Amino acid sequence: MLDATYVPFAPTRSFPPVRNAPRERREVHDVGAALRLVGESLDFQRRVVRTGDLIYRAGESFDKLYLLNSGICKLVNLAADGRAQVVSLKFRGDWMGFDGIARNAYDCDAIAMNTGEVWIIRYASILSACTDTPALLGCLHAAMSRAIVGDRDSLMSICTLAADARVADFLRYWAESLADRGMRYDRISLLMTRAEIGNYLGLTLETVSRSLSKLARANLIAFNERGRREICIPDLGALESFVQESTATACVLH
Amino acid sequence: MLDATYVPFAPTRSFPPVRNAPRERREVHDVGAALRLVGESLDFQRRVVRTGDLIYRAGESFDKLYLLNSGICKLVNLAADGRAQVVSLKFRGDWMGFDGIARNAYDCDAIAMNTGEVWIIRYASILSACTDTPALLGCLHAAMSRAIVGDRDSLMSICTLAADARVADFLRYWAESLADRGMRYDRISLLMTRAEIGNYLGLTLETVSRSLSKLARANLIAFNERGRREICIPDLGALESFVQESTATACVLH
DNA sequence: CGGGCGTTTGAATCAAATCAATTGGAGTGG
DNA sequence: CCACTCCAATTGATTTGATTCAAACGCCCG
Known part of the structure; x- marks a missing residue:
């Protein structure tokens, strides 16, 4: 473990010693409102999933995003040699499938850990709806941003x-x-x-x-x-x- | 270290044993083309940075994204108690600042490790340009997606x-x-x-x-x-x- | 030339992994 | 209903890989 007094990171230029005060880390994000917005402005398909159900699979070609309306899911990354690792947990209001955008294929498996409901939304239809409903784009970007921040936080936990x-x-x-x-x-x-x-x-x-x-x-x-x-x-x-x-x-x- | 024969993850339902073949992990992403697209369709400010220069700081209010045109940067996450951790490295063509979207404030520091040039782009102007140039939105989303996948890959390295x-x-x-x-x-x-x-x-x-x-x-x-x-x-x-x-x-x- | 920092290397220590044995439920079938 | 299996979980003993502590080196820069 890294000792607390051990602050190895030494910027070439120094900044004021007391940085930002302990930041408020809790989400101020209204999950219900976001689901309502999507529900009202988008067409989607509902799917009830049960424990162990596969929502999407790594390698599958990407064209849909998934919004978790209830239940809990895990994202599992698979290395070439078959090792599997749970890389992320998803709760109500979280999106899944962002990892597929870059390469046009999903990068991990999404698996339900629970009985729940996912909303299956075609990526293309999201994009077109966003031109009419700019708030939707804001919602989407916020979700991606939260995914990035969340992944970094778990990295930090594991490292320190x-x-x-x-x-x-x-x-x-x-x-x-x-x-x-x-x-x-x-x-x-x-x-x-x-x-x-x-x-x-x-x-x-x-x-x-x-x-x-x-x-x-x-x-x-x-x-x-x-x-x-x-x-x-x-x-x-x-x-x-x-x-x-x-x-x-x-x-x-x- | 986790042994390779150790595959603790056991899905409740079993899937075919041989999953996707070793996926092609190399980027197929044309950095130059993306920079050109942004350069042609957006207004932005250029800033030359040198080793140690702070590009943005955690807690600062969010309204800009940064596109690295040359040089190398690091993103440094700061815990409340002052511990710092490098959470991500950025190269030419990578965007910085996505972490700020969700909470309207950046979540980490971005620091130049090199002499380089960053393009400073107002988030609002990106959004408005995206309505005229859909390819730009695709480019932005792909960049966010790559950030998510990249973070997960480093998590996986560190864990396994x-x-x-x-x-x-x-x-x-x-x-x-x-x-x-x-x-x-x-x-x-x-x-x-x-x-x-x-x-x-x-x-x-x-x-x-x-x-x-x-x-x-x-x-x-x-x-x-x-x-x-x-x-x-x-x-x-x-x-x-x-x-x-x-x-x-x-x-x-x- | 000398000081300060980053780096290397060795030796001792420690935390987590590994190996191993046992317990406890859940489910199955006699 | 109980015996049986199977798997998850617990706990202990041991090993091991990484950290910690310590010393020395090399380099850059004033």
Whole structure:
């Protein structure tokens, strides 16, 4: 892990030492409004998906975008040698398929982790609708921008956090994603095996399991009766500050 | 490091075992054509930047995008506690500032690593020009899409590769970025300290140094006379296959 | 010429991976 | 209903790869 006092990045020219104050990271983005806008101004097809359903596949030729109306999906990148990695998680209001635009073919698999509904929208029809409804273009660009920022944030977590904090940050992210959409987040169902979580976080399944146990021992989370896939987060703020602190000092759980 | 035989991701429903064949990962994107299109259809301001110059800063209010006409830039993400991380590298033809669209404020710093020229384009004027020139919108979306795919690829490298391979993959990426733009790539100048490279790759500076030494010992790279910031890549293919192999078997350098 | 920084290299330490054994549910079939 | 299998998850022991600590070198620049 990179130590907190270790700030290797040294710009050739120096800037004022106190940069921007802790930025407000929470989304101020109204998911419902965006879905309403799309619903009113676009033609699309609805598809109900269930756990494990493939929404699109890497390599398939691109011509549609997918807007998740409910449920949770994962994007899985496949390397040439067959290794798979979960690279992104998508919640209600998130778009999928942007990765296909550049090369005219999707770059990863999109898989439902849940029962849910995706809206299937032809890219061409979005573009033409945007000329009439400029707000739609704004909505689309904002979604792409959020995808970029989100990917960078996970990169940053993975590069700078120790295992325990990484797992904690993953739970925080999941809970906040639910909270942003007005869903209850104190009691969440992970929908992923330890192996998948580890894969997403760059850890082994054993390390994920150990970290979860440690977090539970520290009362930052609690396991539900029946099934250790469901966890309770009694105090999201405490989880957040654990992540924050572990960037500053070594982890002192147990 | 995750072992290659370790494929933890297990979809609930199974798909055909042999997925897409090794996808063609090289860009098929004509940087020159895109720059020409923008140059002809948009008003913009040119700015010559030098090493260390700040192009935009996290938190600044968003209203411009930046198109890099020459030189190399880095995007640096700043956490609340002051830790900085290089999250992305930008080459000729790449856009910067997409991260600002969602929240109306940039999310990271953009800093020149080189003498170069950026084109400064008001976002509003891009949008209005897109109605007249649809190709421009396609170009913009393709650029955002490439940013998303690129970020995911680096996430994947960092999560699945051991230190030596990560450094090798970084050099491969740099060289290919130059090659895609028609620049010579057998002899590249890194423009970053070991500390910065490590920061970007989630490694310490010592580990980066050791990995570079190992790669040199294996003749996959060579240091130039005068200065260890300049390296030669005698055979880019060999470097690529080293990265490939190291995903499959343990690294057996020296 | 001397100071400061970036780099290299070695030795010791540590965190996470690996190896291994066990538990606990979910589902199946006798 | 219980025995059985199968797979996810937990936990412990050990190994290993990367970090940390430390020292020395080389280069640029004043």
